[in-house]
Amino acid sequence: MKAYLPKMLCFLVGALFSLSAAAGSARHTLENTQNPQLKAFQMVKRGSTPAVDDLTFLHRVHLDLTGHIPSQETIAAFTANPSASKYAAEIERLFQSEAYVDRWVTFLADLLRNEPIFEDTSAPFRNAMHNGLREHIRNNTPWDVLAKEVLTGNGSAVNPSTAFGFWAREIFLEDFRLEVLDNQVANITETFLGIQTNCVSCHDGQYHLEQVNVGLVAKKREDFWAMAAFLSQSYVYYPFSAEDEDESFDGFLQKLHLVDLDRGQGDMEEGELFADERFMDGEYNAQSVAGEGMRVPRNGGVIQPKYMFSGESPRQGESRREALARLITSDPQFARNMVNRIWAAFFGEGFVHPLNGWDPGRTDAATAAAHQSTVQPRTPALLDALTNEFIQSGFDLKWLQRRIVTSGLYQARLTETEDKNDYLGYWRSNKRVRRLPAEAIVDRYHHALGLEQRYVYRGNIHEAVSSTWALPSPGEPEGFALIHIPEENFDEDNLVWLNDPTNLGFQSIADYFYRQDTAHELLVNLGRGRLIANSPRENTSTVQRALFMMNQPEFHAYMGGGFEVELDEEEVATIGRLYLPASPFLQAKISELSDGRLDQDGFLTEIFTRFLLRAPSAAERTLFKEYYRGKEIYQGVYDTAWALINHPDFIHQR
Amino acid sequence: MQRRSFLTSLAGAVGLGLTAASPAGANWRALPRQRSAVQTRNTARNLIMVLLDGGPSHVDTFDLKVGRWTPNFIGQQTIGGSLQWPMGIMPKLGAMTNQFAIIRSISAIEAVHERAVYHLITAHRQSAALAPEIPHFASVMSHMMAGQRGPNDKLPTFVSVGTDEAHNGFLNIDHAPLIISEEGRIANIVHGIDENSDRLQLLDALIALHENRTDAGGNHALLQQKARRLMGDQELATLLGGLSQADAGNGGGEEAEGGDAKAQFVRQCKTAVNVLAAGRGTRVMQLRLEGWDQHENIYVQGEGGLSHLAGALDEGLATLYADLQAQPGLNGGTLLDETLVVAVGEFGRTVGNLNASNGRDHYPYVTPALLFGGGVKGGRVIGQSSADGGAITDAGWSHNRFMSIGDLVATMYSALGIDWTQRFLDTPSGRAFELVDSIATGPVHEIQELFV
Structure with a gap:
């Protein structure tokens, strides 16, 4: 904590100004706030019962913290436990779980854009960064430390701390060096500050942004370029020697380095910097001509680095990227941005939404007044208080999450409509009910049916994972994860296997392909998104998705009993016959209903609890029992499962 | 439209879903510009745009230039004394050159696929700041023609094969496209287990x-x-x-289902005619034939090569023409008379000798289009390019500049009777939205040489 002391002082001073209008003196934490409006957020006292029933509590915390619904054993044990301390204990147990790591690595990987650019490789730097993020989440690395590592990462692309995945996309997809730097700094302000600055890369803010972003109105293109200039000493370097003539593309990727000329890495004898010769002097020379790059021509000569929100430059002896990392992580907006993003993960939307829509001229009361505008965030008093506490915690992400889930507001019974007399009424209302992310739905589907999950991702060929949350980026899993695709002479009929799927627990090659391809299809159709395709994760309900879940064969194949997938003769010869196993849970219920060990009421209670984590309503119970009349038992069981998978409560948080 | 009735009408059903951004009951009204309004063409009820996704090589298709590089299979013939046509790869169209018009003098601006397609489908340059608001031109058409829908119109006005970067923007969800597959189908509409x-x-x-x-x-x-x-x-x-x-x-x-690109595209075209002929509300369709981005091995025969794709286009457009002509229109003529068909890609491709990978690269400066139906006079070639196809030598119209992408979109609006110079003021950002983005050199024009 000592290292953060100077920062804390700066922020407390700033916080005094921002909070003075709302929450009183910043020395009060949320726990002893004098502001009655914020009392609803205070922590639920240890030993007191939340406002929601046990099943709703479990549904909420499990899905939000781990992306999974609890197992039947967990539900049974929890509901039977009379102790009032079980709620806090369950939350702690989830924080310590491997599933927590998987889920929040995905959060970070999405935020930090870790997606491989090249499809036909072992994704070496994607996997390196993924492994690095796993360690960070496991060790609860403070967010400012993690951000600095990503922003300043240099060295081998396959060293996790280089965070090469964050840099790769712009480096490889943009031809023109200035575009690379500009796009990447725009990514940086969006990721770490929540502010989109790319508008002012093409034109000054004045006369363009008055209606869009008041904080950027005064900014000029030169200000944006001065931000990009912090990256101008950074290059991708490829060391090569004569023996590398026949190097594979994978080998090439593994050799790449991210280097900074101003960190003593300028001496690269044998090798190649990825840059047009004109741009190898480490300066941001704004001069360009028409047609060069995709932007209007620029004038301005050599631009020196200047942080566009404060005008500060690198200090003596400080490398440009290290300076940028310092300036960003000490900007109050850095903390605000992460509080906003984490909040949105639990409440469905941020204090500012969309999450990259911050207006730096409207972040808090003082700033908004200075810009003659209104405060942008919803319930700014709560945001400010949480932000200050997050900073004081040392940018502790787990602390922030814990603070949120142990709050009375998070554990509240949701209201049907927003109570306008309640400052926090919006967050307490059912507006925060939202559709679950793709991975959570896929996982819930398998879990409810009692089906095993097994996936392999590229570059990680010696182990399988058992949850889509453990996959390192969108685009996984895919059929070719275990297959080597040579640059030439690729033969579909003679695949080169990197590992035998049966070594990883798959029943057969057919089983491997089916699981990989089905999971891929499900994730894509449920909105996982692809950064490379500029389509972000998207959790909205649509008619197309409703049709998909009702009719796509993968969504009812497992309920139809074991049946043979139709393969044509050639496919059968090469990959074998595939019998899709029926859901063991459904098979067990069919058996129990058939021999009288279970009656219809008992079945309904059990399947509703398992699928939806609640009991059926009286109307639902009547509906299903009416449906069962004249039906075979197996038909009734399968149709109930299918109907519940298509029930709104299956794919929504509550 | 009341929110309740919007929700219960099937027309609203098949969009991309409810989004919080659609303000309830919004009545976006386009306002005429201060300058004098234009006279619209008003010759078509429907529009089919066939997006040639990837950017077709103009010098191998609609603006054939023969040289050392030209393979034999191109089969060039001179039709009507002056039109060079690749009969070897587009024989059906070659036999009906009097039925369609070609424009050879559009000069596009964007050379990057995403930006270029965006420009074509929105008549605006792509901008991160504005993208959430800017609608596809077909969504705008859907909005402008909303008053013409009847009680039996259960499909949205706008149906699109595949998705693009622009949807309904700030307009109501009713104007989002119904997305269908390359087979011309709504995915997963049939339950399958009878x-x-x-x-x-x-x-x-x-x-x-x-x-x-x-x-x-x-x-x-x-x-x-x-x-x-x-x-x-x-x-x-x-x-x-x-x-x-x-x-x-x-x-x-x-x-x-399945089969090759040709079979698939023909199915798309047949679906398009069926949907328009059914008269269930759809008036604007975007079809898609992709694969034209042939940076490598453009003249290789077989799937993926130019001849294969051009053959698919040939078959598909000929099918579109014939099937539209066979359907009666609403106003006495045929469905072809009432439907403007525009086949266009986002840019042309490099000219002359092939590149080092035996292909052609992006070349926006000369972008071709093929049009028929909806009042278009057949047998016309508008504009000319240089001997190698690399520069426009004659814009082919009365205005003192090259034709732009915006002019082409204006032409589509005009054919449907929509004044393309209008703009909306009540956008969420407060910025005025012009149907067709202004250009520095003066007003945007329809290409009247297609019609008169």
């Missing part, structure tokens, strides 16, 4: 218990009900569900 159709009624009853919820689950229930209405509609299942006409009544059977 013995289990009882379960659909079970789900209907279950969903009905949740339709009045005020949370996201309630919204979802309403969307599921819309999806169910789609599924239950036999006519839609035949039009867009791949259900063959013969088997529709028996609740089973699906038409073939």
Whole structure:
């Protein structure tokens, strides 16, 4: 904590100004706030019962913290436990779980854009960064430390701390060096500050942004370029020697380095910097001509680095990227941005939404007044208080999450409509009910049916994972994860296997392909998104998705009993016959209903609890029992499962 | 439109879903510009734009230039004394050159696929700041023609094969496209397991218990009900569900899928005609034939090569023409008379000798288009390019500049009777939205040489 002391002082001073209008003196934490409006957020006292029933509590915390619904054993044990301390204990147990790591690595990987650019490789730097993020989440690395590592990462692309995945996309997809730097700094302000600055890369803010972003109105293109200039000493370097003539593309990727000329890495004898010769002097020379790059021509000569929100430059002896990392992580907006993003993960939307829509001229009361505008965030008093506490915690992400889930507001019974007399009424209302992310739905589907999950991702060929949350980026899993695709002479009929799927627990090659391809299809159709395709994760309900879940064969194949997938003769010869196993849970219920060990009421209670984590309503119970009349038992069981998978409560948080 | 009635009408059902951004009851009104309004052409009721995704090589297709590089299979012939045509790869179109017009003098600006397609489908340059607001021109057309919809119009005005970067923007969700596959189908519209159709009624009853919820689950229930209405509609299942006409009544059977690009594109074209002819509300369709981005091995025969794609285009456009002509129009003529068809890619390709990978690269400076129907006079070639196709030598119209992408879109608006110089002021950002983005050199014009 000592290292953060100077920062804390700066922020407390700033916080005094921002909070003075709302929450009183910043020395009060949320726990002893004098502001009655914020009392609803205070922590639920240890030993007191939340406002929601046990099943709703479990549904909420499990899905939000781990992306999974609890197992039947967990539900049974929890509901039977009379102790009032079980709620806090369950939350702690989830924080310590491997599933927590998987889920929040995905959060970070999405935020930090870790997606491989090249499809036909072992994704070496994607996997390196993924492994690095796993360690960070496991060790609860403070967010400012993690951000600095990503922003300043240099060295081998396959060293996790280089965070090469964050840099790769712009480096490889943009031809023109200035575009690379500009796009990447725009990514940086969006990721770490929540502010989109790319508008002012093409034109000054004045006369363009008055209606869009008041904080950027005064900014000029030169200000944006001065931000990009912090990256101008950074290059991708490829060391090569004569023996590398026949190097594979994978080998090439593994050799790449991210280097900074101003960190003593300028001496690269044998090798190649990825840059047009004109741009190898480490300066941001704004001069360009028409047609060069995709932007209007620029004038301005050599631009020196200047942080566009404060005008500060690198200090003596400080490398440009290290300076940028310092300036960003000490900007109050850095903390605000992460509080906003984490909040949105639990409440469905941020204090500012969309999450990259911050207006730096409207972040808090003082700033908004200075810009003659209104405060942008919803319930700014709560945001400010949480932000200050997050900073004081040392940018502790787990602390922030814990603070949120142990709050009375998070554990509240949701209201049907927003109570306008309640400052926090919006967050307490059912507006925060939202559709679950793709991975959570896929996982819930398998879990409810009692089906095993097994996936392999590229570059990680010696182990399988058992949850889509453990996959390192969108685009996984895919059929070719275990297959080597040579640059030439690729033969579909003679695949080169990197590992035998049966070594990883798959029943057969057919089983491997089916699981990989089905999971891929499900994730894509449920909105996982692809950064490379500029389509972000998207959790909205649509008619197309409703049709998909009702009719796509993968969504009812497992309920139809074991049946043979139709393969044509050639496919059968090469990959074998595939019998899709029926859901063991459904098979067990069919058996129990058939021999009288279970009656219809008992079945309904059990399947509703398992699928939806609640009991059926009286109307639902009547509906299903009416449906069962004249039906075979197996038909009734399968149709109930299918109907519940298509029930709104299956794919929504509550 | 009242929110309730919007939700229960099927027309609203098949968009991309409810988004919080659509303001309830918004009545976006386009306002005429201060300058004098233009006279619109008003010769078409419907529009089909065939997006040649990837950017076709103009010098190998609509603006043939023969040189050392030209392979024999191109089969160049001179038609009507002056039109050079690749009969070897587009024989059907070559036999009907009097039925369509070609424009050879559009000069596009963007050379990057995403930006160039965006420019074509929105008549605006792509901008991160504005993108969430800017609608596809077909969504704008849907909005402008909303008053013409009747009680039996259950399909949206705008139907698109595949998705692009622009949808309904700031306009209501009613104007978002219904997305269909390259096969011309709504994915997953048929349940497929016929013995289990009882379960659909079970789900209907279950969903009905949740339709009045005020949370996201309630919204979802309403969307599921819309999806169910789609599924239950036999006519839609035949039009867009791949259900063959013969088997529709028996609740089973699906038409073939798959096959090569040609078979697929022809199916798309046939679906387009069926959908327009059914008269269920759809008036603007975007079809798609992709694969034109031939940076490598452009003249290689077989799937993926130029001859294969051009053959697919040839077959498809000829099918479109014939099938549209065979359908009666609403106003006495044929459906072809009432439907403007525009085949265009986002840019042309480099000219002369092939590149180092035996292909052609992006070249926006000369971008060709082929048009027929909807009042277009056949047998016209508008504009000319240089001997190698690298520069426009004659813009082919009366205005003192090259034709732009905006002019082409203006032409489409004009054919449908929509004043392209209008703009909306009440956008969420407060910025005025012009139907066709202003250009520095003066007003945007329709290409009247197509019609008079």
